[in-house]
Amino acid sequence: MRECMDALATAYRDAAEGAALNGRRSDMLTRTVRPDAVYCLKLVGGVVPSLGIGSLRLNSDILTFPETDGKRRKVKVPAAPGERWVGLVLLFSTETGEPLAIFPDGVVQRFRVGGASGLAVRHLAREDARVAAIIGTGWQAGAQAMAVAVARPLDEIRCYSPNPESRSRFAQEMTAQLGVRVVPAASPEAAVKGADVVLCATNSLQPVLRREWLEPGMHVGSIRDRELPPEVLKAVDRVIIHDPDNMGSDHLVIAKGVEYREGTKEIVTDPELAALARAPSLAELVAGKVPGRSRPDEITCFLNYHGVGYQFAATGAVLYAKARAAGAGRELPGEWFTETVHP
Amino acid sequence: MRECMDALATAYRDAAEGAALNGRRSDMLTRTVRPDAVYCLKLVGGVVPSLGIGSLRLNSDILTFPETDGKRRKVKVPAAPGERWVGLVLLFSTETGEPLAIFPDGVVQRFRVGGASGLAVRHLAREDARVAAIIGTGWQAGAQAMAVAVARPLDEIRCYSPNPESRSRFAQEMTAQLGVRVVPAASPEAAVKGADVVLCATNSLQPVLRREWLEPGMHVGSIRDRELPPEVLKAVDRVIIHDPDNMGSDHLVIAKGVEYREGTKEIVTDPELAALARAPSLAELVAGKVPGRSRPDEITCFLNYHGVGYQFAATGAVLYAKARAAGAGRELPGEWFTETVHP
Structure with missing residues (x-):
């Protein structure tokens, strides 16, 4: 995670200079075929020239919408x-164009x-x-715990899930993995009370944080736009968004007759709240174009909604280097994925 | 080529109904790294539900711009x-989402x-x-010859290239391949004179067809927007465009400081001529939503500029079926390209 954060910092700095690209x-x-389902093919590309990597992330999903x-x-x-x-994620060299790796995206x-x-x-x-x-104890919550433990030398992480078994399991596993005491909390309020950093x-589908739980000096993060209710977003002192390109829905290409609501975008x-789409971006923050925390009692907030294409170039570059060093994966002939014909 | 045209017809009919998607x-x-070059990562997706195929076409190119x-x-x-x-082209099943094939795009x-x-x-x-x-004797010209020979029972194809050796080679090779007499012409005018179909x-970088060479009843095609000068486009009776989505340049995401002109788009x-962006599309024509030729003496024109994502699903589906039937290619474990982790 530390190496991923460093590679991502390089990517965001490139982006702030207009050199890294979000496709x-x-x-x-x-x-x-299933009448109650929809097929979704999702593509996003990115390039981080300072890492020498272009990336594609794709998902080929069968979606259902149970009530x-x-x-x-x-x-x-x-x-x-x-x-x-x-x-899947595919990586390419920006020096030669050649494909470097293909691997699952999870x-x-x-x-x-x-x-x-x-x-x-x-x-x-x-x-x-x-x-x-940490509010949540699933796959994404684990990565949030890893990241906050890299960013600050923590004494304690509290975790909350409505399911007591999940929060116990998460606490046990993450304590072993991070070497930081991770303790289950009986309620979200108990988890948040006195915490310096709160990551959702x-x-x-419902908000998970309440305005009255906010405390001076807190930093709040969220990875989905239902998690923080409007009153929390209005109550914090500063908001940083992931990327202004991510706040719309113009990426949707929907067949006639297909009913689809993402269940997000309510913010706009x-x-x-729509004004938040013009808030400073993470790239500007990481590159120092906008200042970090200004006062100890400021309540800060980062809305980590949706992906930016070049994130996969950055984290993929770390995975690729580690896989090469470990001899992991399978080497396939480059000729299978290149051609002598001018495309 | 006949199978590709049939699969493409299915795709365009799906598109005319709003079911096939151009990403x-x-x-x-x-x-x-090269200071005189630019890295370009190009992505386009498409889905043709009637063929059960989603596709991605990507290019990872090092571009230079010599004068x-x-x-x-x-x-x-x-x-x-x-x-x-x-x-590269990647194909996916719209039924299961699984990857079906990956192959060079050429x-x-x-x-x-x-x-x-x-x-x-x-x-x-x-x-x-x-x-x-056929004006041109390169890689693309060969496919134009194949296609016109499928569409009509031809007596003769004339070909022109400024290079006499190229046109002789093309004539010889295509005669053998198509079973139609392909003859080299000494000038573009000689190739066009009396021809019923003219494909550029x-x-x-310069126009290849002149207005005064047009004859009543001709059909003219072009795959690049420099080939037909404005006066030709104004002189023809009817124009069909490939897809209205393809007439702009909003697909370009260009890093700060990178100088790039596509060298096209002059039409708009x-x-x-900008009104041509609202001309009927090939999908509407193939689906019968706009009529085909109306009179024997009408001069018709098809502007086959840029790609539509779902074309790769259609032609890829043909290649995939033929490769499976022939036992060509290499079978890789599906588990390498799928995952147990919720992405």
Whole structure:
């Protein structure tokens, strides 16, 4: 995670100079065989010239939208043989153009989300932050815990999930992995109370943080735009967004007759909150174009919504270098993936 | 080529119904190690539900811009090991999401360009067309010859290149391949005179067709927007464009300080010609939403500029089926390209 955060910092600095590129994202949705499902092909590219890497991240998903408590939830069905999901990252050399690697996206996906949250903690949390709260105990929550532990020398991480077993398991596993005491909290309020950093990483359709739980000097992070209710966003002193390109929905290419709501984007319907789309970006923060925390009692907030293409070039570069060093993976002939014909 | 044209026809019919999708194209340009070159990562996706295929086409290119006769020309440098280019197509199942194939793009690239031109010939050329002229004798010109020979039972194809050796070689090779007499012409005018179908497939920076060479009842095609001068476009009776999405340049994501001109798009600076961006599309023509040729003496024109993402799903589906039937290619474990982790 430390190496991913460093590579991501390089990427964001490149981006702040206009050198790293976030490709135009494209989510294509059309019918599949199952009448209650939708096929979605999702592509995003990125290039980080200082790392010499171009990247593509793609997902080829069968989506369903079951209703829970009257609300539709998006579920990716593991419909590939062996009940598996399909997400891939491809890396290319910006020097020769050649393909360097192809691998599933799941691991780098959470490292890039966690790494971005970790960089925000590095720049926005108090230097003396020692207690973190993680709301959520799933796959993404694990990466948030790794990242905050890299960004600050922590004494304690509290974790909360509505499921007591999940929070116990998470506490045990992450304590062993991070060498930091991770303790389950009986309520989100108990997790947050007195914490210096609060990171939300849930699949919740409902807000997970309340305005009255905010304390002076806190840093708050969120990876999904339902997690923080409007009153929390209005109550914090400063907001940093991931990338202004990510606040719209022009990446959607939807077949006629396909019903699809992402269940996000609600943020932009409130004019006061819509202004957040013009808040400073993580790239500007990491590159020092906007200042980090200004006062010990400031409440800061990082909205880590949606991906930026070049995050996969950065975290992929770390994975690739480590795989090469460890002799992991399988070497395939380069000629299979290049051509003598002018394309 | 016949199978590709049939698959493309399915794709265009899906597109006309809003079911096939052309993803948002993204061309990312930033610096590379060579100071006189630019790195370009190009992505476009597509889905054809009636074929059950989603596709991605990508190019990872090192571009240079040498000057010839005072004009800058875009040259893709084969910079990958073994002096090779990097272009790939990935295919996915819309039923399971699983990856089906990955292969270099060069061959399907020309079949999709040729196939689209062939469909236009099928709908716009006179039924009794027996003589075709191909301006250009390169890689793309070969696919144009294949396509026109599928679309109409030809007596003769004339070919022209400024290089006499190229046109002789092309004539000889294509005669053998197509079973149609292909003859070299000493001038473009000689090739065009009396031809029923004229297809331009060159790398020329200058127009290759003159207004005074147009004859009643001709069908004209072009794969690059420098080939037909404005006066030709104004003189023809009907124009069909490939896709209205392809007439702009919003797909370009260019790093700060990188100088890049595509050398195309000139068409849209002339208001009269800019209206062509609203001309009927090939999808509308193939689906019968706009009529084909209306009179024997009508001069028709198809502008086959730029790619549409779903063309790679269609031509790729043909290649994939043929490769499976022939036992060609290499079977790789599906688990390498899928995952148990929710992405």
